[in-house]
Amino acid sequence: MDYVKIVYSVILLVSGILIFVAPMFQSGDERRQFIISKAHSYAFIVAVGILIFEVVESIYLTFEGNASYNGSGISPIMFLTVISIIYLTTLLIYRKKYGD
Numbered sequence: 001m002d003y004v005k006i007v008y009s010v011i012l013l014v015s016g017i018l019i020f021v022a023p024m025f026q027s028g029d030e031r032r033q034f035i036i037s038k039a040h041s042y043a044f045i046v047a048v049g050i051l052i053f054e055v056v057e058s059i060y061l062t063f064e065g066n067a068s069y070n071g072s073g074i075s076p077i078m079f080l081t082v083i084s085i086i087y088l089t090t091l092l093i094y095r096k097k098y099g100d
Contacts, residue, residue, distance in 0.1 A: 009077050016084040035094045043087035050079065 054074050 012077055012081055012084070016080045019084050019087060031098060035091070035098050038094050039087055039091040042090045043083055046086050047079075047083050050074070050082070 058073065
């Protein structure tokens with residue numbers, strides 16, 4: 001069972017890196033660069049929002065004195081998955097909207 005998690009983690013990591021890095025190496029016109037930069041900025045805003053939410057949640061639970069809170073936070077695999085899906089979705093939306 002642990003091998004399945006390791007393989008899934010490696011596949012997600014490689015696909016996430018490829019999704020973020022591959023558009024940088026493609027040559028194209030300004031419109032394509034505009035679409036990619038808009039998708040990058042939206043994914044970055046969502047990533048920062050998720051991290052701020054996690055920090056606020058941990059501060060609240062610490063001051064609340066919740067005995068069941070262990071401070072583990074968000075899983076890096078889940079974080080990478082969510083950001084990759086958001087980036088891919090916004091990239092497809094902006095491609096359709098601005099016509100690339």
